[in-house]
Amino acid sequence: MTDYNFAYLDEQTKRMIRRALLKAVAIPGYQVPFASREMPMPYGWGTGGVQVTAACLTPEDVLKVIDQGADDTTNAVSIRAFFQRTAGVATTTQTGAASIIQTRHRIPEHPLTEGQILVYQVPIPEPLRFLEPRETETRKMHALEDYGLMHVKLYEDIARHGAIATAYAYPVKVEGRYVMDPSPIPKFDNPKLSDCPALQLFGAGREQRIYALPPWTRVVSLDFEDFPFEPSKAQHDCALCGAAGSYLDEVIVDDAGGRMFVCSDTDYCATRQAAGHRVTEAAS
Amino acid sequence: MSGERGFAGNSGRSLDEGSRAAPLLQVRGLTKRYGARLGCGDVAFDLWPGEVMGIVGESGSGKSTLLNCLAGHLAPDAGQVIFATRDRGPVDTVTLPEPERRMLGRTDWAFVHQNPRDGLRMAVTAGGNVGERLMAVGARNYGAIRTSALDWLGRVEIAADRIDDRPTAFSGGMQQRLQIARNLVTGPRLVFMDEPTGGLDVSVQARLLDLLRGLVRRMGLSAIIVTHDLAVVRLLADRLMVMKDGQVVESGLTDQVLDDPQHAYTQLLVSSVLQV
Numbered sequence: 001m002t003d004y005n006f007a008y009l010d011e012q013t014k015r016m017i018r019r020a021l022l023k024a025v026a027i028p029g030y031q032v033p034f035a036s037r038e039m040p041m042p043y044g045w046g047t048g049g050v051q052v053t054a055a056c057l058t059p060e061d062v063l064k065v066i067d068q069g070a071d072d073t074t075n076a077v078s079i080r081a082f083f084q085r086t087a088g089v090a091t092t093t094q095t096g097a098a099s100i101i102q103t104r105h106r107i108p109e110h111p112l113t114e115g116q117i118l119v120y121q122v123p124i125p126e127p128l129r130f131l132e133p134r135e136t137e138t139r140k141m142h143a144l145e146d147y148g149l150m151h152v153k154l155y156e157d158i159a160r161h162g163a164i165a166t167a168y169a170y171p172v173k174v175e176g177r178y179v180m181d182p183s184p185i186p187k188f189d190n191p192k193l194s195d196c197p198a199l200q201l202f203g204a205g206r207e208q209r210i211y212a213l214p215p216w217t218r219v220v221s222l223d224f225e226d227f228p229f230e231p232s233k234a235q236h237d238c239a240l241c242g243a244a245g246s247y248l249d250e251v252i253v254d255d256a257g258g259r260m261f262v263c264s265d266t267d268y269c270a271t272r273q274a275a276g277h278r279v280t281e282a283a284s
Numbered sequence: 285m286s287g288e289r290g291f292a293g294n295s296g297r298s299l300d301e302g303s304r305a306a307p308l309l310q311v312r313g314l315t316k317r318y319g320a321r322l323g324c325g326d327v328a329f330d331l332w333p334g335e336v337m338g339i340v341g342e343s344g345s346g347k348s349t350l351l352n353c354l355a356g357h358l359a360p361d362a363g364q365v366i367f368a369t370r371d372r373g374p375v376d377t378v379t380l381p382e383p384e385r386r387m388l389g390r391t392d393w394a395f396v397h398q399n400p401r402d403g404l405r406m407a408v409t410a411g412g413n414v415g416e417r418l419m420a421v422g423a424r425n426y427g428a429i430r431t432s433a434l435d436w437l438g439r440v441e442i443a444a445d446r447i448d449d450r451p452t453a454f455s456g457g458m459q460q461r462l463q464i465a466r467n468l469v470t471g472p473r474l475v476f477m478d479e480p481t482g483g484l485d486v487s488v489q490a491r492l493l494d495l496l497r498g499l500v501r502r503m504g505l506s507a508i509i510v511t512h513d514l515a516v517v518r519l520l521a522d523r524l525m526v527m528k529d530g531q532v533v534e535s536g537l538t539d540q541v542l543d544d545p546q547h548a549y550t551q552l553l554v555s556s557v558l559q560v
Contacts (some may be wrong), residue, residue: 152419
């Protein structure tokens with residue numbers, strides 16, 4: 001590769017991003033502004049995550065890219081190909097074998113380990129955004145720990161739906177200080193954020209913010225005493241591998257309303273199937 | 285400060301009990317300038333617990349500037365606003381750190397805006413509006429928040445079945461009453477009101493005034509009410525300050541000032557009211 005600098009971004013940009021990352025790690029949950037660059041993909045396709053990954057990649061790294069849990073969807077395939085071309089790093093689909101995992105909307109089912117880095121693509125980093133449109137005000141609210149409004153949102157959920165209806169991007173409090181948007185992961189994944197051995201980095205390209213959860217950080221999902229947080233998933237087992245405890249995608253299979261539930265984490269499902277966990281046609 | 289006459293001690297009621305000990309709010313030399321123009325100049329007064337003070341004057345006389353400076357929404361250029369806090373005694377809120385001033389703003393203070401849209405969250409249900417201050421000071425029990433929201437909606441005469449409606453579905457008078465409920469739910473000791481009856485028709489105004497008077501008396505609230513409506517201060521206020529061009533031109537007991545105005549501007553103001 002001579003056409004591009006290693007991992008596409010120039011070294012000065014990587015340095016700037018690494019500085020932001022260091023600050024983000026030092027203040028878990030705090031949104032650090034950074035000078036997001038134009039990337040050769042549209043906003044919303046993971047420009048923030050790509051920049052964070054580019055700043056973290058070394059030639060020895062093994063990269064995995066997930067989009068909604070899957071390794072083989074457009075976003076995942078194209079970002080993986082992007083780094084294969086511009087950085088020449090090895091790639092994998094196996095969670096356990098990867099050293100850097102860039103993800104959109106999911107945390108892998110396979111437990112993460114120390115030394116791994118999980119990079120999230122974040123569309124809107126500000127958890128208070130839809131409650132308070134002014135950025136000057138939300139920054140002040142974070143600075144002053146003025147988080148009553150976050151519970152107003154949950155209150156509204158219960159008042160309107162009888163339960164906390166927020167199912168993704170469920171707000172969390174980091175180490176008892178900053179309220180953070182965990183990116184649009186399903187709330188099923190929220191418990192995995194807490195005390196995770198891996199380093200978790202969040203990049204929002206359009207909004208120009210980076211935040212982070214260092215390994216073993218305490219992350220608590222917000223709730224009420226009488227309406228506690230509940231991670232939720234479809235009440236089924238995976239139709240392919242039979243897993244009972246993994247997050248499921250609902251797939252429409254015909255025009256007659258037929259549907260099946262399969263693991264959203266394709267690597268997890270494939271690994272289980274290879275290990276002999278199969279649901280036979282008769283059983284399903 | 286010409287025409288300084290009455291002293292609040294005469295106004296009867298709650299001033300007999302213990303309130304002589306210390307004023308709730310002491311304002312000294314409060315000045316706010318907008319460039320060369322004067323917002324309000326060298327305002328000084330004491331507000332005693334349980335006392336309601338009215339500030340009247342024409343548009344542009346600096347009433348709202350003064351109120352916003354007192355409530356910490358605007359930073360005054362000079363002067364002190366000393367509030368008797370529950371735990372630490374008298375504190376100058378002008379120099380108080382922002383987090384503590386905000387904490388005051390959602391516990392011991394309340395601010396009722398003229399336009400309920402400024403004081404309410406229009407996209408949030410009535411219950412959520414009332415509950416916000418509770419949640420901001422740490423309430424985390426949905427049932428308890430809901431119960432006190434219902435209680436407060438009742439006190440401001442909003443039917444319990446409207447708790448899950450948004451303020452956009454409320455009439456102007458209901459919105460204003462909801463705003464009052466939302467502000468009083470944490471049991472504040474000092475309420476700032478900026479034209480609380482502005483923009484309401486007279487019968488709704490009368491009900492709101494009745495309600496306010498009841499709440500103020502029952503909860504022993506202190507209040508500072510800015511208005512240009514002399515009927516409002518006649519009904520609610522123990523004491524009155526008349527402002528013109530950013531200066532306090534006259535102050536004293538409400539009835540004294542209104543029945544026997546000394547300053548030329550006050551005389552004009554009082555005589556401008558249509559007698560029906």
